[in-house]
Amino acid sequence: MAQIKFKHIPFHRAYLGKDEIAGVVAAIKSGWVTMGPKTVEFEDKFRKYIGARHALAVNSCTAGLHLALEAIGLKEGDEVIVPAITFTATAEVVCYFKARPVFVDVEKDTLNMDVVDLQRKITRKTKAIVPVDYAGQPPDLDEIMRIAKRHKLFVIEDAAHALPSSYKGRKIGRIADMTVFSFYATKTLCTGEGGMITTDNDKWAERMRTMRLHGMNRDAWKRYSKQGTWYYEVVGAGYKYNTTDLSAALGLAQFKKLDLMWRKRKAIAQAYASGFKGLPGIAAPAIKKDRVTSWHLYVIKLDLERLSIDRARFIEELAKRGISASVHFIPLYRHPFYRDGFGYRSPGLFPNSEWVYERIVSLPIYPGMTRVQVKRVIAAIKAIITRYRNV
Secondary structure, three states, rough: OOOOOOOOEEOOOOOOOOOOOOEEEEEEEOOOOOOHHHHHHHHHHHHHOOOOOOEEOOOOOEEEHHHHHHHHOOOOOOOEEEOOOOHHHHHHHHHOOOOOEEEEEEEEOOEEEEEHHHHHHHHOOOEEEEEOHHHOOOOHHHHHHHHHHHHHOOEEEEEOOOOOOOOOOOEEOOOEEEEEEEEEEOOOOOOEEEEEEEEEEEHHHHHHHHHOOOOOOOOOHHHHHHOOOOOOEEOOOOOEOOOOOOOOOHHHHHHHHHHHHHHHHHHHHHHHHHHHHHOEEEEEEOOOEEEEOOOEEEEEEEEEEHHHOOOHHHHHHHHOEEEEEEEOOOOOHHHHHHHHHHHOHHOOOHHHHHHHHHOOEOOOOOOOOHHHHHHHHHHHHHHHHHHHHHH
């Protein structure tokens, strides 16, 4: 029998067009290609949209998390609590300070930080909590903030997935002490690489502005503008974490259609939910009623007890049908760096994380995805489930 060839459906494709091209061209023609007026404009629009006092553009979410931890004075020997299932950046920035990332289990339904396990993991060495908005859905932020206040801890929210998400009517970016967003190529707003930090704390904002550009005093980039001066002072051993006007131009163009892109993602999620309703073998994402997700990811869970194949084979079957899927994420305690370096040698410490990790599959969901492509994904999954379902 001849093998059927399918046109490939990628896992993600950035939603870029004429506006983004025009914006970058205009930035190039302006003469500002590094951080300059477009970056300031992007920060101002983002700050107003979120409703935060400050918004600082950086060259990655990782850089933003690093700056935030530096601003609170994280030191060697301190502990920072992070969820066990997240991208490595959430925990690796803690290691920059020779501090210890302490993993907590996740909820089975949302894959967000389990607040019960969170409370068990707090010690006298705990300095901060870094909750993650998994796939775009916020965790139980009110409870996390109450716990943090009770123990005098800082909360730095890793909102890499969470633009535009909201929690109990409040936009993500104005709840935690500091919130850090990602504008990586696959994110809901794309600048290629990039990120943004929001906070209402003037002292932290001032420190992060300084430290993102070599520890040079505030607005040092203006030395090349008409209102600038050649003189500056270095007040700390800072970093090269500033963004560029080229990236900001992309961000401004993307920002104009942020809500449009969200509506397109939401429509795809609704089509998936409708297509998978009543289908044995998989569970659709569980979204709590008091929060809104950005739909950065659409993560199903396989009911392995009702299937004769495992997750790896399921993804292979999708690939045979021309559909790319992924896994978000391998639990951090399973990686050699964290397992060996911090003694996380017993997966049994994280029963929920182990359970969900074996079952989760991230499906394609991006604004440019067509109805035909969505129907193809649904049809492919139905075919796989039908073929490999245990009777």
